[in-house]
Amino acid sequence: MDPFDEMLSGPDEVRGPYKKYYDWFRDQDPAQLRKKLREAETFFRRSGITFAVYGSQEAAERLIPFDILPRIISGQEWRRLAEGIEQRVIAINAFLSDIYHRQEIIRAGRIPRELIEGNDAYLPEMIGFTPPGNIYTHIMGTDIVRTGEGEFFVLEDNARTPSGVSYMLENRETMMQMFPTLFSTNRVRPVENYPNALRASLKALAPPGCRGEPTIAVLTPGIYNSAYFEHSFLADQMGVELVEGSDLRIVDGRVAMRTTRGYQPIDVLYRRIDDDFLDPMTFRPDSALGVPGIMDVYRAGNITIANAPGTGIADDKAIYSYIPEIVEFYTGRKPLLPNVPTYRCSEPDSLKYVLDNLEDLVVKEVHGSGGYGMLVGPTSTKKQRSEFAKKLKANPRNYIAQPTLSLSTVPIVGQRGLSPRHVDLRPFVLVSDQIRIMPGGLTRVALKKGSLVVNSSQGGGTKDTWVLED
């Protein structure tokens, strides 16, 4: 069966949300469009919106390819998605609070204790501590895939440090510059206020020790990090400082940044480094990226760390398969957005099934990210499968498997006109005094024909994502 095409339901038959766009598109001169595309690339390169790719020397700085055909979502579809996402982030925060306090969900037998307490992402240092506002995941990016009309699944909850929001913003900016008329004929909901929303959201969760207007800063691992562009972009747009561990030290029980006028305290730290590196005195002693002693300041209520340390347990792939139970446990309702069916290879029956059906499954490492270390059954060779089977048998708990969904496609504009490519969607959610969901998100698109891997580290591209006002 052909995958679901989000734009075309047949030759020259266009689905609702794309109607106005397609009318416009048909009138365009393809040569002109290609010229526009080259313009967009020059624009990205000049402004240095690049993405560092690990392990690829000559392409140390590569552009994430941008496709000019937007991914369009109707207002109605979006409302469903937004409700589902909201339910999920509420449940995930409640879950995090619970497992670091009373652990009701474990006591109720809904999740094995081992799975939580034996997990590296579970931080004993957080037990019994309540972060400001009892919020753990302030910024979340939920990866969603689609298989048909109204059929959406959550593929992954990025609860620790979701990235990509800067591309959402720059893609919109680029589209508005290149095709201003499109935005007068289509009523596209704005995403531009994300930096303001982020600042408001962070500000609302100042720690108890904060006096007066909270000072916010973004903590980056530095310019060699693949997402450095985003870190500096967000700091800039929010009008706050972008700091590295080497700029920070503890002064009078506060985390303070070294400025040209001396050390100044920080109240809210939006950190883009992993838990492990946050505090060499508490976690990895060899980390030069973090701030020695920051966890003590945190526990004393003198700084807010967003997202909270220990949040990663919620987007661990081993936990993922329990999210439907988690949603039900904390909200008392069935999940509005379903998970992709997931086999836990730690369970002997599932492992057997997975080994027997490797050809049809996607197998992922429980702790992996960025599309590395996974097996995509249908496109794999026999040799790859037998190698992977060995790994699976050696360490089954390290893997989960999912059926290969027939992911929806949206056309991209290629050299010879339109060609359908698989997409996913990462909407961004801010959790604070209120829940703020940006109407849109980052649409990632696999550029190779038939490929299901959309990760930018593996050659995926992006599209502007429109949510229509209707």
Add this chain to the structure above:
Amino acid sequence: MLGKTANGLFWMFRYIERAGNCARLVEAGLRMALTHSSGGEDEWASIIATAGVVQGFKARHGTDYTAANVIDFLLRDRENPSSVRSSIDAARNNARLVRTAVTREVWESVNQCWMTTNDNLRHVIREAELPAILESIKQDSSLIRGSLHGSMLRNENYDFARLGTFVERADNTARILDVKYYILLPSVAFVGSTLDNIQWESILRSVSAQRSYRWTYDPDYQPANIADFLILNRRMPRSLAFTYDKIVANLTYLAEDYGERHPCHETAERNLNRLRGKQISDIFELGLHEFLQEFISDNNRLSAEIAEAYMFV
């Protein structure tokens, strides 16, 4: 402002200035070589000395001061931390660090410069393309300075960027003079021969000042006038007096903004006072070489004191 940001701005502009100066030095050397009037290798050796990279060059090429070796070392060699390529890399890395502290124009001009330079210097340079490449480096660095000038708020960010520019420029001009000081000294051996004229013009050329010299002084080159122009003339944008006027001005803005003075303020003012109200004959009397040596070392001290005062690291 973060100390790191001030540091990034300061060094970003030091490196941009350095790249432009290095291109100018090569250009002057090239000119000398084309006139076939001097011992070619001596001239290139003195350029390596002016750039302050003798050690590195020897490690790489020994004493083989051929045009090709020197040009490659000064423009392309990544092992040479002061080569144009290394400087532009370092400038852009600093620019990435301080992206949020400069305007979009400034960032884009640096990024553009980095892309062009990397492109131009990817392969060993053929003689025929050299002039165009040198021109492009000078143009790009002018564009960066221009975008700073035209688009930046005159705040602390601007002050640190300007301090970097002028500390580097002062160092560069002083070095050019110091390596060639002997041809500027009043001496019986130099009587205004063709060779002398070419040497003197080369000095002016390495600070892009052949034409403005003629506007200011008697068009016949006089070594004392050249020294006066590069050391004491307050209107000449690459002279020591000019750069220190600017350094003191920018440090004064910072002191006013922050309500605090530091040792770097004293040092900068002391250095400026040594250049004000002086005649070039006073400096010759003192010893040109000694004067320049002391100036270079004081300028280095100033750089370190600025870093210390504003918590660069």
